[in-house]
Amino acid sequence: MANISLVKKEDLTEQPSDQRCLEAPKYTCSLGGALAVITNINRIIPIIHAGAGCGQNQLLSFRMAGGLQGIGYISGVNAPSTNMSENEVVFGGETRLRDQVRATLDLIDGDAYFVVAGCISNMIGDDIDSVAREFAEEPTPVLAVNASGFSGNSNTGYELVFETFIRKLVKPKPKVKGLVNILGIVPYQDVFWRGNLRAIKEALQKLGLKVNQFVGDASGLEGIKNISAAELSIVISPWVGVKTAKLIEEKFDVPYVTFPFLPSGPIDTSAFVRAVAQKLKIPKAKYEKLIAEEEAEAYNDLNIAGDSCAQFGPALPFNIIAGASTAVGITRYLTKLAGFTATQVIINDDPPEEVREEIIKNLQDVGGLPPKVVFEIDSWEIRQHLKKSNFRLLLATSQERFLAESEGKIFLNVSFPANSRLVVRETYAGYGGGVAIIEHVLSKFIVP
């Protein structure tokens, strides 16, 4: 029986992203983004000041959807949390928070403690900064950030955490020659963040640089404090991290350079290396020698994988659904080097209007005809776009997997949510990153 509805559905796709409901969203909230960063800086301990389920949603479900990455040192449902209830909603949550901070300092071994406040705390007006200040005499710093879920998405949370570090903790330091900060790669929102940061770091280390990646390595609090000692901040994203980089420049006189997508394979990785090297005035002879060596190796990789590309996936038409940085990076490698055909690129992480033109521009100088570019954040709308497109390969989130597979398409999970892929060291970044995509894609369907 048809469901007769008297109310008409609106076209939500024209609405601003905060004015529309979302089916199976492609990001989580500010709190999730903030916790994703904090729990991946070595020995920095999160203290969630929010409802009891926020830790489960943001540190368990978000981590799992971000490539099934487990709890590690202290995260998931292990994360200290005030688990705010009716009592706090009525009487305020500061007393509860004070007890929790005290106890966390006593019980959990860390180098710094970071209160992250969610929706309830903000709505009832808890003064989390003043509670944090009460612990100013402690040997370890106690910081606080308001990252209410309704204040933005995962990317917002990432910037909020760095803003707090920079305003409250980082002090000016003498510059260390060759030290660079890496920004813009948000854990889990980029499911390959561990491998991507490692690949970027390795590429830069070969240039003789010291890399301050803070997130995901052992540097921890020292790494954060060294933000001000860098000669350059490098943002790898069209917009995420730019706000942080500007703040670092303003406060500590560290310039920044933006590379607006993930460099994958020899062409873009060389472009990335050149952009950084030129900014740091590294002698051309030095970086060009390095580039030549690395490129030779990367093109040899392609030479080995290329026969199979030609044989099994000639000009393979594909759609990709991912955040802007990943979508652009992978599309450029596959089309400019591996001969694949991009028919549609769906950017699902809601870039601000002002960077969309640049994203589209970076998808024009690709191999073959430029793809159709769509900005869409709702899973149902994305499926409608897929139904209208011609492709054999779908590089997307796990939310598109069964639509693709039920129609006999080749599917590879490359973006968040990645509930069907365990990712620890894998990466599509850097000189070796490109050929890894070919390996993963072709291994999906070549028989026997």
Add this chain to the structure above:
Amino acid sequence: MPQFKEEKLDLDSKTSPKREDRLGTIKNYAGSLSDLVEDYKSGKGLEWRNRTFEQSGGCLLTQTVMRLVTIRDSILIIHGPVGCSQGTNGYREMFQKIPLALGKPQEFELAVLSSNLSESDIVFGGEKKLRQAIIEANARYNPKSIIIATSCASGVMGDDIEGVVDSIQPEIQASLVPVHCEGFRSKINQTAFDASSHAIVKYLVKPPKKKQKDLVNIIAPFSVTWADRVEINRLFAKVGLRANYVPDFATTEELETMSEAAVTAPTCASYGEYLQRALFEKFGVPYFREPGPLGLQNTADWFREIAKHTGKEKEIEALIEEEISIVTPLLEELKKNLKASMNGKEASIFVAAGQLRIAFIPRLAAELGIKVAAISSREIDPYIVEDLVKVHEELGDFEVHSSDEQPFEHSHMLNRLKPDLYTGCPFMGVYKREGSQVRNHSFRSDFSIPANQFVFRGILNYGYIVQRSLQNQSLTRTLHAKTPSPYKSWWYEQPDALAYSKAL
């Protein structure tokens, strides 16, 4: 001995009361089973305590949405900021690979919408967005019902959910079902089970058209796997019964007709208690609360309870005899192997689970020849203590703990008791220690045959996993040796796992 007294449910009210008020539920306990039993017999109730240190767990919303999302022809709306829907984002796809032979329904489409509350909604109220989401869900999927789960944000704002539902219900055919699962509403997050049961009974279940004498409602959270269903269906078919698995993965119609069943049987006490009682009080469907069908004795008792309400005593006695005669020789061999894996020593187990399992796994463990070192329940309802009294009489003493799975307290107890095996919720992470660890139940998303751990043959699958786990402890041992623990050493040097709990 005091009897646990229950007030009649008010099924017309907006939502269920919180469990700490309705039942006197607690989630802070540490002591021996004999103390718990002694206190109970002397009439001393369970004492509520607060923790000054807590780790994150689930809330009312996280506890219920991952279950409600599985109702097959219903769409779930999570009325909150985008992050509240994070835990359900994989559910549309999770069950797609299940073989039809395991009973996967031919056609179903699961979907979740977030009303995506943003800063301006917090200022102006979220009702407009909720309305938009309802219209959208209805237009996209033409569902039989739309379930609306509320959040902390919608609750603190005071959105009039019923007002939105009442205003839009006349305009659409899908039944709207608002569930009050604001995360802050109760310290006992299992209150969410009551809230969703309340809403389902209030808004969906219809008076019976006819009574179906062979139909058994089975409370089936995600720990009732596909393989469990196949096995229960096989046994039911032998005795001429049919199972109606509710509420998870049911259709709206299967929920509507729960009132026609002969009895509602439990698999999880925390999950099913309110639903069972509501169906009894409103529609006269009888129920029993224990035991759970875990191991041979418990399963036999479970079937006998079903027999009482279905008139199948003779068939069920024959079934019990047949199954036990098939399982027993295999179980004997398994027990021998288990003992051999422990070099002749009796293995000890720490069971961290929901209430039904902590009360009934001890009997299953005894059937496997395993000693219980401790049980740790998420929460303790007074009625489960009545079951534990019986367990104490049968099996003697061991430790009892309740913390809603606070990992720092589990870690403390494991360090002190050093059981050979920890079985717990897999979400809690790996406890790094000398000793093995295994999840205490499978999930519906695991569609392997060994995921059958309920009813008679389930004990074998459970036992095989336990045996392998006891034989190879490399993961927990390696992580223990090679990666750091977050807790400072003093925590383990002092004796009290409840050191951060305070009486009010």
